[in-house]
Amino acid sequence: MPDFLLSRRGLLTAAAALPFAGLPLAVGHSARADIFPAESLVLENGLTVVVTTNRRVPLVTQLLLYRVGAADELPGKSGVAHFLEHLMFKGTRRHPTGVYSDAVAAVGGQENAFTGQDYTGYWQTVPKRSIETVMAFEADRMLNLTLDEAEVLPEREVILEERRSRIDNRPSAQLRAAQLASLFRNHPYGIPIIGWEREMRGLTAEDALGFYDSWYGPQNAILILGGDLDLSEALPIVERTYGGLARRGRDSRRARPREPVSLTARRTELTSPLAAEPQFSRVYLVPHRSELGPGDPEALQLLSMLLGGGNTSRLYRDLVLGRSLALAAGSYDRGEVLDYPTLSLYARPVPGVEIAVLEREIDAQIARFLEEGADATALDEAKDRLQAAAVLVRDDPKTAPRVIGTAMAVGDSLATIQSWPERVAAVTPEQVNALAHRVLQPRRSVTGILHPERPAL
Amino acid sequence: MKTLPLLPLLAALLAVGLPARAIEIREVVSPGGIEAWLVEDRSNPILAISFAFEGGAAADPAGKEGRANLAAALLDEGAGELDAAAFRGELERRSIDISFDTTRDSLYGTLVTLTDRRQRAGELLAMALTEPRFDGEAVERIRRQVMSTLARRQHQPDARAAEALQASLFPGHPYGRPSRGTPESVAALETTDLEAYVAERLARDNLTVGVVGDIAAEELGPYLDALFGRLPERAAPLAVEQTRVQAAGQRQTVNLPVPQSSIMLAQQGPLRDDPDYYALAVVDEVLGGGGFSSRLYDEVREKRGLAYGVWSSLRPMDKAGIWYAGTSTQTGRVGEAVAVIQQVWRELAAEGPTDEEIGQAVNYIAGSFLLSLSSSEAIATTLVKIQDLDLGIDYIDRRQQIYESLTPEEIRAAARRWLKPEALAIAIAGAPTGPDAATDAETPAVLETD
Numbered sequence: 051m052p053d054f055l056l057s058r059r060g061l062l063t064a065a066a067a068l069p070f071a072g073l074p075l076a077v078g079h080s081a082r083a084d085i086f087p088a089e090s091l092v093l094e095n096g097l098t099v100v101v102t103t104n105r106r107v108p109l110v111t112q113l114l115l116y117r118v119g120a121a122d123e124l125p126g127k128s129g130v131a132h133f134l135e136h137l138m139f140k141g142t143r144r145h146p147t148g149v150y151s152d153a154v155a156a157v158g159g160q161e162n163a164f165t166g167q168d169y170t171g172y173w174q175t176v177p178k179r180s181i182e183t184v185m186a187f188e189a190d191r192m193l194n195l196t197l198d199e200a201e202v203l204p205e206r207e208v209i210l211e212e213r214r215s216r217i218d219n220r221p222s223a224q225l226r227a228a229q230l231a232s233l234f235r236n237h238p239y240g241i242p243i244i245g246w247e248r249e250m251r252g253l254t255a256e257d258a259l260g261f262y263d264s265w266y267g268p269q270n271a272i273l274i275l276g277g278d279l280d281l282s283e284a285l286p287i288v289e290r291t292y293g294g295l296a297r298r299g300r301d302s303r304r305a306r307p308r309e310p311v312s313l314t315a316r317r318t319e320l321t322s323p324l325a326a327e328p329q330f331s332r333v334y335l336v337p338h339r340s341e342l343g344p345g346d347p348e349a350l351q352l353l354s355m356l357l358g359g360g361n362t363s364r365l366y367r368d369l370v371l372g373r374s375l376a377l378a379a380g381s382y383d384r385g386e387v388l389d390y391p392t393l394s395l396y397a398r399p400v401p402g403v404e405i406a407v408l409e410r411e412i413d414a415q416i417a418r419f420l421e422e423g424a425d426a427t428a429l430d431e432a433k434d435r436l437q438a439a440a441v442l443v444r445d446d447p448k449t450a451p452r453v454i455g456t457a458m459a460v461g462d463s464l465a466t467i468q469s470w471p472e473r474v475a476a477v478t479p480e481q482v483n484a485l486a487h488r489v490l491q492p493r494r495s496v497t498g499i500l501h502p503e504r505p506a507l
Numbered sequence: 508m509k510t511l512p513l514l515p516l517l518a519a520l521l522a523v524g525l526p527a528r529a530i531e532i533r534e535v536v537s538p539g540g541i542e543a544w545l546v547e548d549r550s551n552p553i554l555a556i557s558f559a560f561e562g563g564a565a566a567d568p569a570g571k572e573g574r575a576n577l578a579a580a581l582l583d584e585g586a587g588e589l590d591a592a593a594f595r596g597e598l599e600r601r602s603i604d605i606s607f608d609t610t611r612d613s614l615y616g617t618l619v620t621l622t623d624r625r626q627r628a629g630e631l632l633a634m635a636l637t638e639p640r641f642d643g644e645a646v647e648r649i650r651r652q653v654m655s656t657l658a659r660r661q662h663q664p665d666a667r668a669a670e671a672l673q674a675s676l677f678p679g680h681p682y683g684r685p686s687r688g689t690p691e692s693v694a695a696l697e698t699t700d701l702e703a704y705v706a707e708r709l710a711r712d713n714l715t716v717g718v719v720g721d722i723a724a725e726e727l728g729p730y731l732d733a734l735f736g737r738l739p740e741r742a743a744p745l746a747v748e749q750t751r752v753q754a755a756g757q758r759q760t761v762n763l764p765v766p767q768s769s770i771m772l773a774q775q776g777p778l779r780d781d782p783d784y785y786a787l788a789v790v791d792e793v794l795g796g797g798g799f800s801s802r803l804y805d806e807v808r809e810k811r812g813l814a815y816g817v818w819s820s821l822r823p824m825d826k827a828g829i830w831y832a833g834t835s836t837q838t839g840r841v842g843e844a845v846a847v848i849q850q851v852w853r854e855l856a857a858e859g860p861t862d863e864e865i866g867q868a869v870n871y872i873a874g875s876f877l878l879s880l881s882s883s884e885a886i887a888t889t890l891v892k893i894q895d896l897d898l899g900i901d902y903i904d905r906r907q908q909i910y911e912s913l914t915p916e917e918i919r920a921a922a923r924r925w926l927k928p929e930a931l932a933i934a935i936a937g938a939p940t941g942p943d944a945a946t947d948a949e950t951p952a953v954l955e956t957d
Contacts, residue, residue: 106548106550107877107880107881109877109878109881148800151800152800152867155800155867155870155871156867156870156871157870157874158870158871158872158873158874158875158876158877158878159874159875159878160875160878175878177874201809203812204808204809204810204811204812205812206812207811207812207813208808208812208814208815209815210812210837211767211812211813211814211815211835211836211837212815214766214767214835214837215767215815215816215835218765218766218767219663219664219765219766219767219835323764324662324764324765325662326655326658326659326661326662327655327658327659360599361592361595361596361598361599362595362596362599362600367592370648371591371592371648374644374647374648377651377652377655378652398655400651401651401654431600434600434602435599435600435602438601438602438621439602441551441552441553441621442553442602442619442621444551444553445551445553445555445882445883445884446881446882446885447881448881
């Protein structure tokens with residue numbers, strides 16, 4: 051999905067793990083969760099520090115998140131946030147290229163980075179005793195990145211290859227990019243995180259450093275330490291490594307353009323020789339987060355589950371199980387964003403079923419849902435599943451920093467994150483229905499249809 | 508003898524004391540005789556069970572390719588008295604995760620559940636294993652999904668390159684056949700074929716189990732009997748021949764109209780019990796392993812920007828060892844990428860890795876293994892693999908020492924013995940014309956130059 055997070059080695063890892071298995075698209079809601087024990091404070095230089103303790107293994111994860119992402123790029127410079135994320139693995143004056151990564155590898159650590167529309171994150175997981183080392187490296191590259199043109203140019207080729215892997219080789223991703231570009235007519239979420247190819251080709255070291263100087267500073271960052279340490283252990287190390295950093299660049303308030311009122315339902319159709327079979331998808335623009343009330347983000351998650359989240363959902367039961375019209379059918383929401391959440395539906399028809407028929411049946415299901423409203427029993431079951439997810443997400447100690455960090459980067463407080471199960475429990479059928487009526491309107495949507503075209507061989 | 512310095516991570520673990528979950532493995536035998544390894548961990552009310560039955564896609568009879576894959580996909584699509592909607596619905600409502608996956612050699616399964624509903628979770632898993640229904644509706648629905656996957660893979664360069672390469676490596680052997688089957692073979696599979704797979708392979712003498720989480724050994728015994736006790740005692744004999752990779756030095760191209768081509772390469776690799784296995788795992792790490800520095804990564808990505816990802820991987824299967832590598836690059840640079848990979852292979856074959864590379868690779872191998880043991884399911888699956896490979900219950904503790912005790916000289920000798928750049932079999936899936944040429948249909952096809 052082009053609107054999904056990009057990570058520096060994501061595809062590589064997938065390819066290395068599964069040379070013979072199809073690479074599944076990472077679709078689905080992130081298991082947002084709660085009740086991670088966590089404490090936070092803000093340093094004098096503005097750095098937000100969160101420590102979430104989990105002593106199951108003597109390891110610590112450092113996640114440094116900047117409150118800046120692809121949606122903060124200057125016009126004409128799409129892809130620069132992600133390009134900079136790659137270039138952050140080059141060097142600083144004190145630590146030339148490779149020294150940091152070698153140090154992480156030398157203690158058997160893992161590291162990577164990711165870029166979203168609203169944030170950019172860098173993480174390492176290392177043995178507890180090495181945590182100060184990686185914190186010192188990370189603090190160093192917050193302010194002291196140096197770029198050598200000889201390193202920058204090959205890296206630009208790398209991100210172009212990444213774009214080919216993620217978008218250009220995949221018609222469903224091309225279609226999704228076109229849908230988002232059509233959905234967002236004024237807000238930058240319509241631009242792919244990885245960038246438009248033409249603009250990516252023009253990116254320079256100067257562009258990357260300009261973005262870096264504008265945004266990378268302690269007042270724009272959230273440091274999350276997760277694992278075998280607590281705040282009292284962490285604080286002296288945080289002070290030694292990050293405490294002396296000076297503020298730099300802008301503050302983290304980001305005022306992005308709003309979407310105008312939409313009067314029109316939109317369609318995008320792609321006929322591609324790369325497509326094996328037809329595909330339906332639709333994305334709805336959810337009102338801006340500032341226009342959502344308390345509980346609405348949770349109601350959105352539940353609405354998505356009721357419509358198309360799994361085997362018990364309406365779309366799956368009717369189209370896949372009941373009437374054998376679809377090979378697959380479902381929905382997913384992207385609620386954890388700074389500005390506009392989205393709700394998406396997808397389906398692939400059984401061979402012989404016209405895509406137009408499938409679309410009509412999906413519209414009929416939506417109309418029925420709006421008329422009947424959320425089923426109280428189904429809603430309770432969906433809530434139970436989210437409560438269970440809030441426990442299951444605690445299993446892997448590496449998950450907590452990511453969940454806490456990304457939620458805080460889009461403006462949630464730690465208290466809000468921790469109260470997630472209660473907020474889910476409080477959602478009423480009326481609230482889900484009201485949100486459904488607000489969101490599921492044709493004029494808020496872009497429908498995408500993928501048609502296969504046999505290549506002329 | 509020169510040995511490697513004590514690994515910092517090992518030192519850290521020895522100093523801190525690795526918590527019980529990572530080292531305290533107990534062997535549990537149920538009253539009914541089912542064996543399992545258990546890591547008890549009470550930190551969360553979660554139970555994860557991983558298990559494997561020997562015999563996967565390679566056990567599919569000729570003409571019935573895709574049998575194991577389709578059967579595994581149907582195990583949780585209705586069992587006992589519950590049809591697919593009821594069975595999957597109950598799993599979903601209770602947030603019980605049961606999943607099955609086949610490789611060429613095995614069927615793997617996992618169960619992850621909250622403790623408070625583990626009894627019902629166990630009943631449902633036992634039903635899936637011993638009473639799968641294979642209802643007509645479910646068989647046709649899942650068959651359509653498999654056919655759809657096959658159709659989509661036809662358009663995916665990674666899948667096409669891998670499939671073409673695999674076929675050339677193992678002509679006439681089950682390892683060379685597509686493990687998901689072909690449209691023809693999948694269309695021809697009958698319910699009796701699926702039942703035969705279950706009857707032949709899902710048996711107690713064929714089963715390995717790993718358990719992690721919120722359960723005591725005394726509770727686990729009866730639970731294991733409830734899960735697996737109703738399985739037949741013996742599996743049918745497996746008739747997969749030991750083999751070696753063929754296609755040395757061959758190169759093939761699959762035409763696909765994509766802007767980015769996939770390249771896969773392979774040569775003979777070690778079996779898991781080969782005496783050179785551990786030394787070669789170090790060589791592979793230096794060549795194209797998982798860390799942020801490998802020779803392929805430096806040469807293909809960092810220096811030349813030829814690719815986003817480039818990797819190598821030892822793949823010891825039960826009956827053959829394979830050493831793979833792969834990358835994806837824009838069609839106009841395929842020839843260059845192949846040449847660079849071959850050159851890296853030649854240099855490493857000639858001189859082997861340096862002392863510094865070896866030290867770093869060993870540290871990475873040791874540390875990343877422990878880091879990968881973070882979720883309960885990951886640990887449970889590791890317990891299964893250690894048992895399947897007969898590595899011993901103390902393997903997690905011994906593993907680092909095994910790698911430490913290797914000398915740089917023996918690692919370099921293994922590299923020289925095994926790396927065969929001239930024998931690399933290569934498969935490329937991509938377009939005969941690159942994206943820049945796409946506007947000019949008359950441009951002659953230039954895929955690569957040697």
